[in-house]
Amino acid sequence: MAVWNYENAAHLLKRAGFGAPPDKIQDFLDDFASVEEAVDSMLSFKGKKSKPPAKKDDSTASLRSMQRWWIKRMVKSKRPSDAAREKFVLFLHDHLVSGADKFDEYRWLSYQNRLFRNIGGGSFKTLMREFNRDPANLIYLDGIINRKNNINENWGREVMELFCLGVFQIGDDGAPDPAKENYSESDVQNLARASSGWVGEFQNNKGQYIGVFEIGEYDADNNPGNPAPIELFDDGIGGFAYSGQNLRFDEGVADTVDDALKYIFEKTDDGGNNQVGMFLASKLWTWYAFPPPSVDFAALGSAHANMKAMFATFALEFVNAGFEIKSLIRAILTSDEFYSAEAKSRTVKSPAEYVVQMLRAFSVKTNGKNVGDSNDLGRVLDDMGMRLFEPPNVAGWPGGLAWINAGTLLERMDFAKDFGGSDFGSSRLRFKKMSKIAPLLGNAAVVVTDVVDAVIEQGGFDLGPVPLSTVQRDALINYAGDGNPAATLDLSSEFTGDVETKVRGLISLLYQTAESQVH
């Protein structure tokens, strides 16, 4: 079991949530006795009941207002478990994708966000069943036009490829193995047939559209005397049939899609590991730790032979807990490998992680509208390549280095400038609230190295992804001391002198670095 110390507490808060300022990291460390206790607390997802971004009957919700609502929640989440829920809902938004580009009303995505909040951490199988009938998904993946004699394979394909199984089995190094396919094209078609007949229906008593099943639109052999089952997987484990006037559901399942999901959730890889578990393990490991393969698996200090074996233990926890996603996340966050140096240095922050971590580390609030001279925060993330509620396609955001190019890096650097300069409105910098910087205030002659180190520590740059080098620290000292490393700065007032220029300048500079883009 990984040691419960400040560095690991900071890492857990950053990765399972959106980070915290140094004083809150210390509180978190003090509140728990072990990694396991801390992880259990975060994954309780407790905290204030969170309303969805748009009211259920509000058809006028704008994309920007919904984005602002969510970003504000990410920033303001007080308890670590609140932040952990936001981070996890963001994962689901990126994994079970529906995008606003296919809607004329954004509220569908508000319902979906609520669905993720309410049941997302529970059984993944239940979530998939509910996700199928979620109006946003029915529109986005063409469920509402997937009907008898007019099969649309969009949903069937993505359940296989992107949501549950992946195209390929997981290889030894944790990455997909192109030699081992999980399903065939006919499986996609047959899953689409088995999922047909779900249409959107406006229900006045609920004031919203919901997905309902219409048996007349179900595409199955409806010859009463000779029901031919829809086959799924050529290893013969699947089969659903419509006979006579009734659907022959397998015992204990709730609807047609649940019937089909039963077979998908039974699928195993060559090693007998549950494939849904393996696939989700690799997805969640990528989300919380780093993208496989490892650059040096031996250096992770793992008890396992390779990445695949590690995923297999996570997958087993998932299966044993009745496909509960939280159990899988818990297995990841309590693993020794999660606290390795590689897991602390190889994930490029998404725009949401970059922006929200920045605000939280410096105890800055926001109404979501802007930070200093910046745009609306929804627009800010959009400009960095992350349009919340409208991922680029059903595969979600590509992530990793795809976040960074000259254009997006410039947007990030520009936001760092606005952040350092923020001196009005709800998101202004309040230096007295910054536990590392506040003790220096009121002093008219602080040695420049102390100021630089205080700002570095406030932002957590002393911890990683790689501690700042002497060259980098010297560059900051050179800037703050105007070339003189022995200079002193005047921090006597929060609103004038070197606080207004150099401290703000140092904050901007730190978030313009490569180190601030990675965790």
Place this chain on the structure above:
Amino acid sequence: MAITRRQFIKRGALATAGVAASPYMRMVPGTNVAWAAGPGNKIVVVVQMNGGNDGLGTIYPLSGTQRSIYESIRPTLQEPDSDVAVASKYSGAFPDSTAVLSVGLDDDLEEYALHPTMTRLHAISQAGKLAISPGVHYPHSNHSHFRSEVIWYTGDPIGNGGQGWFGKTLDKLAFGPTQVPVVIMDGSLNPVYTPTTASLFAITRLNQLQFPANGETNAKRDAVLAMHGDSAALSSVTYPELSKIGQTGQATITKMEEYYKSGNGFPDSGNAGPVEALLLNGSGSYSANNDLVYTSPLNGVSSRLARDLRHVAAIIRADVGACYFHVDIGGFDSHSGQAKSLFHAGLLHTLSEAVGAFYEELDQSVTLPGSGGYGSHPYKTGNLINDAVIVTFSEFGRTMAQNASGANEAGTDHAASAAQMVLGGAVQGGIFGTYPKLDNPPAGHDNDLRYEHDVRDFFGTIINRWLGVPAGEIAGNGSSFVFPLTPTLDDDGRNYTGYTPIDFLL
């Protein structure tokens, strides 16, 4: 606190991340030196018409059976087949529009014309430098703007997204991590262009390319550049992401100074960067409409597209390493009122004036004020048209028949193929192939124009014959190909089996 304060480490030796040698890596002309930092001589400018341009209203039949059908299905949206009718309909609003603008015959010897307001592009057609590729699209047209756009970007008829064709081409051309060969002029990061290794700028105004600092710009810029340099020197094996971002940071900061003002770096310090200097008037502020400082056909052409193309011209002439550009013009989603107040005609006129003037701008030598360069950095002042290809596209064409009878109400809806244009000094003019027949729509889609050229052949020709990527790498199954083959029988039972170039480039 358990951690040690000030645990600052000295990092390991520089791990050189060399650009992988490519068998067809381009060389600086006349040398064996790989094209590492300077711009190439091949320019591509992509003009996107957002909303789905009505191809049949842009390039239309002039005579014969196709004309008869055209007149019957478009009673009020049809374009004229006589000079008298053109003058009567358009010369009031567009004085140059006095004649039918024939672009010649297709392979079936049917005659077609450019929309009467596109006089400026017609002059280029007359000079034999405008190619028309009729009926460009892909199997099973998707009528969603977004989905269809993604398919055009990726050349994958399934529409699953992912890296686009231009980005993959840039990877094959082996642009390095410090290069910024692409500039997108609509400010959004268009996935079609994003390379894996090199970078791009997405801007709407040049001043977005300014080092972000609230004062003390030089001191801050120096500090950030030094810090990125140290990150770039990290081991690319242990820290693949961090070292790459360090390289991108160095490239971003140094490169943007070649565009916009900075007191640092680029050969001669001064107030304006070399690109910006081509758009400023004598007193150091932007000239009217961001006109170019020298005599250019683009100056005074009033539209956002023309302004963006003036920026592109300045970037090309300033010779700062960008050679591929994206510009766009919106408003083509004409479900209704397509002819009301000459709506679609006005859009096509704007397109023709801006793109035509841009062609003329490159097709001239320019005389620059002063030394003709930026300090010791030379500008490109010669005729560049033989180095440039300009290509249009739109996510789909529109329905053949108009959707309402009233002259002001009629519009057209989302459909399938449309004619696209390619221009440049090296381009072969004329119509390539057969214009899709109005009486032969794809099976089950009575109001769509069938496609005659697959989008993979259309863009593939530019990738292969203009940018030099071998034909064998254009289409196939697997990530090493620019386009996925994705065997898909189309509505007519046709199957795309491989890349076939179109002869608008030889």
